[in-house]
Amino acid sequence: MSKLQNALVGGVRTVLEHIPAAWLPGASPDHLAERRVALGTQQPRIDGPEKVRGMARFAAEVPMDELLHAAFVHSTIARGTIVELDIAAAEAAPGVGLVMTHRNAPKMKVPPSIGLTSMKAAGNHTLPIMQDAEIRWNGQVVAVILAETREQADHAASLVNVLYDAAPSRTRFEEGKANARTPHSIQMDQNRLEKGNATKKLAQAAVSIDATYSTPWESHNPIEPHAATIAWEGEKLIVHDATQMIHGTVGSLAKVFGIKDDDVFVSSPFVGGGFGAKGLWDHQILGAAAAKLTGRPVRIRLSRESMHRLVGGRTQTEQRVALGADADGKLKALLHHGYATKPRHSITDEAFSQTGRSLYACESFDVVQHYVDLDLLANSFMRAPGEAPGTFAIECAMDELAHALNMDPVELRRRNVATCDPVSGAPHSQSDMMAAYDMGAERIGWDRRSPEPRTRSEGEWLIGMGCATGTFPFLRMPGTAARITVDATGHAHVASAAHEMGMGTATVQRQHAADRLGLPLDSVSVTIGDSTLPYGALAGGSSQTASLGAAISAASDKLAEQLLRLAGNDTPLAGLKPGEVEFADGGLRKIDDPSRHETFASILGRASQAEVSVTGESKAPMEMLKFSMHSTSAVFCELRVSEVTGEIRIDRLVGAFDCGRILNAQTATSQFKGGMIMGLGMALTEETLLDERSGRIMSTSLAEYHVPVHLDVPDIDVLWTDIPDPRTPMGARGIGEIGTTGVAAAVANAVFNATGVRVRDLPITLDKLDLG
């Protein structure tokens, strides 16, 4: 966020330009990118039977004796002070065990901010939590009720009377733009990127477009509500949570309550959908505080309303994109300027301004992002933060440019393929966007598209096709650790505090460990999901597979060393160094000499050891600074728009992905489709409705916040290039978020093709389609 950070990151990148790639992680391609047995095959989820039986236990389902249930009272103003807080009736209500307000809440520190302070930080905002009478957003918790049943708690919450002295508040985006701030850097990159004279080149370009796009506040709305079952055992805090950041929650709760990390236990083996929402918010902290006051365990399960009032979402953006090109469609200028709401107490960035920096070759850039500071709930990461709104603006603009050039939109992308990072010049680790475009175009039958808008129809339905590029950066988190334990039967067990929110984490890493260790799948088991296991970084940024993959790979190197030491001299492996052996056939063997082989069981048996256990970790991801590492996709959409009502029906959706190697065809397909369906929601229905007068969110249920339902979702085709990335574990890049990117633009572009109407404001609801 600072000039200092710009200098540091810039300095490291400059140094890395002079360091040979061979010295960095991923110096030689992971042999598992090519030599695959279990990896790359379709494997059913190992937790499938538990999930379809309803036996997978989620956070709100952990049984505990003497449990109290929590309900919240939310503020109804955005700024001001509590002047009267009458809790007498609530305290007297049946079953109530505690009413906690700022008057009796324990002293709690602000949790350390995610991503800035330490690898064990998870705080999403910097505001004090129930420490004073001040109100800082509409929806802040002003009272926590604990009662014997949830119904009793909800009833008592309705009896709390609060009087506020309201202060002026800033809750209007338009007004906030006037005082927007411009940070020096956003995430890892300098904010305001100027390369060449983009303004001049735009003016001189043969063809140009200049338009403003807007995307609304959106909410994750996982089907499992946020929940935690919390108990104190003396000074030890036990939290059964629904979280995608187990160790971040440990470290943060320890700081909040002034206890040691080791005294916090967090368990989260199953998460009922996360998408960025399942982090540390006020509810776990308030639940733990209330449990401390009563001395009884507490279950907090957020209502849909509380989810909207307490858990931040994807923030509102407004983006101007101006593109200039020569008559052949070669980009001369890319300007991407815009605003996103980010209250000063917010931690996470909606870095839409990253998108245009990596996608296309272009002679000049002018990119800058401003933050609008409002008195609202902190915003947060939501599936593909930055790139989801960023690709909507950039990729609609590319479609507008193609139309202005009278050029096929796929051809426009082909003419602007970047052969290296367009801004820094750093080499790609691997990138083949056009391979994805060619696969996708063939699958959907792109040649059926009419270049002229509003020329295809069937009855009342106008028919159109559109395409867009999706993109998401590669990310590998340092520190993620995995323990491999091999027992005397030759069975390997992998353990890490990783997260399962539906990605198939254990399923895929079991395939990985089997291939890594030369074992059949049924000789490998994987345990994830609680804080007693080796450190796991957050499941976010599509990074978990690469991070845990790197950790397992590092652990396997240590395992080879340990086994050679144990094997001693009376072995076919005698005298061999770790670099001379490989895992195969349930043991180690000399590379290129299969006759010199010994099994794990034989080595351990001779050494009279019951097991050998090693831990390895994901090292500093220097490759991310040396190389330009981005996945890309080509999204194609065919749809119908009713000329009578303006309703949009998606008929087909095709996503072709260039994401490195695919590790499990079944779980990968589901990840891609899931992302794309969230993109459909972004395109057509999703919007968190804010009353800008009061700063109050109005759409606090699934009846008002519209996620795609079965009838909205067509058959989706998913394809992939499967080209290995030579710089990543297993040759793979993350796939959890890219699916969401590009979809809204592909839909908007198809709507334009069908109707001739360009909607630049999401979601594309029928009131915005004037079909005249």
Place this chain on the structure above:
Amino acid sequence: MPISINGADYPLPDDPRVSLLDLLREREGLTGTKLGCNQGACGACTVLLDGERVLSCLTLAVQAEGREVVTIEGLTGDGEELHPLQQAFIDHDGFQCGYCTPGQICSAIAMAQELRRGDPSHVTADLASGPNGPTREEIRERMSGNLCRCGAHNGIVEAIEVLLAGEAA
């Protein structure tokens, strides 16, 4: 009269305001039935009441007096063997996080019966003659009350088609 849940008798709750969902999850520990919104908007709490699908969050437990409730736990009985639809959900990856899954499965089982009976839906062209077979559009329309946020919709529909094909055979 008691409530039959998965073949066993349970007494009526002392408080008539208890929802069927709370009876299952909070009082009897049958947490396979999921709470997603508690407002009838998401379908995660769907169970079978005398074979018909109901949202257990909007059903009072006393409404089930003398009737048979089947939840996700009741589809398999004590055995290891999965219900064919549960297996089809695994085979077609009809879920990711697994939270909406019990509701989807219970809902689909009753939906199959509605189709068999010829009950029309919003997308049925001729209300008098009923649905023109188990088309994907009919399945999607009829399953639209069961939300899935992970985006497993395609796999869910494919799994249900396996069930319907098995019944037709």
